[in-house]
Amino acid sequence: MNVKILTGLVLILFVLGANAQTKKVFDDVEISVKNATVNTPNSDFASTTDNGKLIYNSEVKVEGGKKKETYLLYDVFSTQIQPDGTLPKRGEWNPVITTKIQEGPMTICQATGEMYLTQSYEEETDVENIVFKKENVRLGITMFKRANGGWTEIGQFPFASKEYSMAHPTVSQSGDTLIFVSDMPGGLGGTDLYYTVRKGGEWQEPVNMGDAINTAGMEMFPNLQADGTLFFASGGRGGKGGLDIFYTEFKNGKTGEVLTFDNDINSAGDDFGFVPGPDERYAYFGSNRNGGQGGDDVYIVLPEQYKIDLLVLSTFTEKPVPDAKIEVQNEKGKVVEEYMTDTAGRTTLKLEMGERFNLLATKLGYYDKQQEINLSPEGQFANQEEVLYMDPSxxxxxxxxxxxxxxxxxxxxxxxxxxxxxxxxxxxxxxxxxxxxxxxxxxxxxxxxxxxxxxxxxxxxxxxxxxxxxxxxxxxxxLDAGTRIGINNIYYDYDKFNIRPDAARVLDRIAEALAKYPDIEIKLEGHTDCRGTDEYNQKLSERRAKATLEYLVRKGIDKSRIEAVGLGESQLVNECGDGVDCSEEKHQENRRTVFEIMKSKVTKKDQTE
Missing domain, CATH: 2.60.40.1120 (Carboxypeptidase-like, regulatory domain)
Structure with a gap:
């Protein structure tokens, strides 16, 4: 990037775009960085993508002034992106915006059909000398609307001023949040990132993104993607060179940790304007690193590997399937990688670009499931997030x-x-x-x-x-007053009143309810079978009721909330009375405890409603 450009924001015509890349694609994978074929001996850099085309800025010679001298201006061009991410040869391009003023980076909102373009003020462009030698030329943002296959200007973006610049915008997927660069008063450094939100059709007062993003240096060319990842360049965070590319998360006006790339995307030169291509299988950025063709060149990032966040779900419940084994097979059927899903049913695959793969998911209790991942240039490209459904057996x-x-x-x-x-x-x-x-x-x-x-x-x-x-x-x-709870499995052994383990679990339920609803008061009834005398069974049932009460008290329930009574064999639930031959299972049905809710603040619903 021309050093003189850094002295005035107007001359920093930075690249950015509405489409964006997520960090998993280009981080922690092998990549190659190649000089693009559209580059010239002058300055060229990418701006955004639009319907399979790369929109980029390129310096062109313009005649102007009284002496008809030539000088360089940025205009906007487009070129078709090839399936492998490469670009056609120089000359296979179409002009998008060409005027006698500077056109810088832009952003396009597909949802609203709007374009926001960096431009210099028209009355300040008629200069005798080369434009880059003119200091402090201010920039503004011009708004356009897509119409009849082209763009119709609809006016200048609000908040513009001749006292400072606003430039290189990036718009959210919905079109209701715009981030831009400005050197307006009150910032933290040379240039800061700001954002504004559109409410009721009106853009609200810009907000400085604060020291989580901005530094005492220069922050510029923001690039906001659909999932909230924000890319930007900074000269105030250290790194490999003058300007480096960083990224963070930006959602609801808040930012996350600021990270940077650990590969060849950043260099000892100025690196800026990260623009992902369709399907995010490659990306573009600008750099003046050594070995280029001009001052700034467009570079293509081509990952040798592709990272996919795989989510495995059940077709029955649509819930995550943890601990599923994922085998990655190449086209010859050889297993080249193995993965396991975590507790959230996720795992991250790292696959070689240019090949087809078959995923085989297996887990106990599920039928095996296969799914193709096609990373070949001619295939249907995989998403960064793939979902694989398994059928439970x-x-x-x-x-x-x-x-x-x-x-x-x-x-x-x-x-x-x-x-x-x-x-x-x-x-x-x-x-x-x-x-x-x-x-x-x-x-x-x-x-x-x-x-x-x-x-x-x-x-x-x-x-x-x-x-x-x-x-x-x-x-x-x-849990309404008057409810009688006939718990079928609070049973006692014959002639016993101790609490059996199977009964304890049910009593724990009663204790939990009484603890959760302190206004409930209950009566518990102890019952026996018919064997033994009426007097003996009455006393046995009382002992059983007392044992149940004491169990609940040991669980922390106030004794005053419980009335315990024994009813002996007076309320049998089946035909097993005196003189009837019944099985032990039948007799056990009568050895039980019944709870009745005597008082409760829980409102009982009208069953006829």
Missing amino acids: HRLKGQVVNIMGDDPIEGAMISIKRDGVIVDNALTDADGYFKADIQPDRQYLVSADAENFLGTDIEFSTDGMEPGELFYYFQLYP
Whole structure:
């Protein structure tokens, strides 16, 4: 970059673009940097891309002044990008904007059909000498609208002033945020980056991007991409040379950590204006490094490798699939790389450019899945983020309802434990349904919880289960006054009143509900089977009720909130009365505890609504 250009912002006609590259494409991969064929002995640099074309600036000779002397001005040209990222030979180009004033870098918003172009003020361009020797020529931003295959000028961008320059804009994908460079008063250095947001059709007052971006030196040629990555050049952050290319994240007016490239993109010279090509399989930037054809040249970044963020999802739940093995096979079927997805179902592939690959994803509980990645020039190029869907061989589906009327419960939390470890969570939809992937030959505990309801669990095993789907129906008791909760699996051994382990888990549920809802008061009833005398069973049921109460008290529940009564064999739930021959399982159904909510601030819903 011409050193004299650095003395006045007007003469810093920097490159930038609306399209952009993400750091994973060009970082941490092998690249080659090549001088582009469009370069001339004068200054040339890329500006942006537009519908498969590279828009670039090039110095041309112009006659002007009374003595008809020739001087150099930047005009805007376009050239078709080849499938491999290279450019046609010099001469195979078309003018875009050519006037008698300086045209600098531009940005194009595809969504709005708007172009923002750096230009010098017309009345300051009629000079006798070479324009680059004229100091302090100010720059502004001119707005255009796409029309009839060309561009129609619609006016100057707001906030312009003859006292300072505004230049090299870059626009967000939506067209409602514009970042630009200015030396307006109040900045941190020679030139700073500013942004403005469009609200209600009006651009708001520009905001300096602060010391997270700007330094005491010069920051310029910003390039904002769709995912929020912002590229810019800086001479105040050290690096390899005068100007280096840096990048950060810019979203909602906030910036992230500022990073730079660790490869040959930056050099001992000035490097600026990073412009990615279509599909981000290559990029362009400007540099005055040694070995060029002119003052500034367009250089092409051609990655030898391509990085792809792969996300593996279940076709059944659309949730991430962790610990999936990904084999990368070349066209001959040889495995060249292996990867594993993380807990978020992601992994980063690093593949050689110019080849076709086949991905093979495998995991227990899923059918094998193959997917092609075509990095050849003639193929359908891969995205930087690829999604691979795997079909689960075993699936769990269920519905959670209110036991009082079987109304579906939306937003119930489903927690899934596999072999004692929580492996998944789900929320029920508006109809109370949920679904999850499960694996064969495993033990599962599935819990269902909802606000103002008593949660419950089910256990099952997939040992020996054929591929297919399991369905479970969860009925939850509402925690309303008057609700009687008949817990079927708080059982006692015959003639015993100690709490069995299987009963403890259910009692823990009761304790959790009482702890979460401190206004609830309950009555618990102890019941026995018919064996033994009525008097003995009455006392046994009282001891069972007391044992249950003491268990809840040990869990931290205030004793005053619990009334415990024994009802002996007076309320059998089946036909197993005195003199009836019943199995042990039948008798056990009668050895139980029933809870009734006596008081609660939880409002009971009208079941007819």
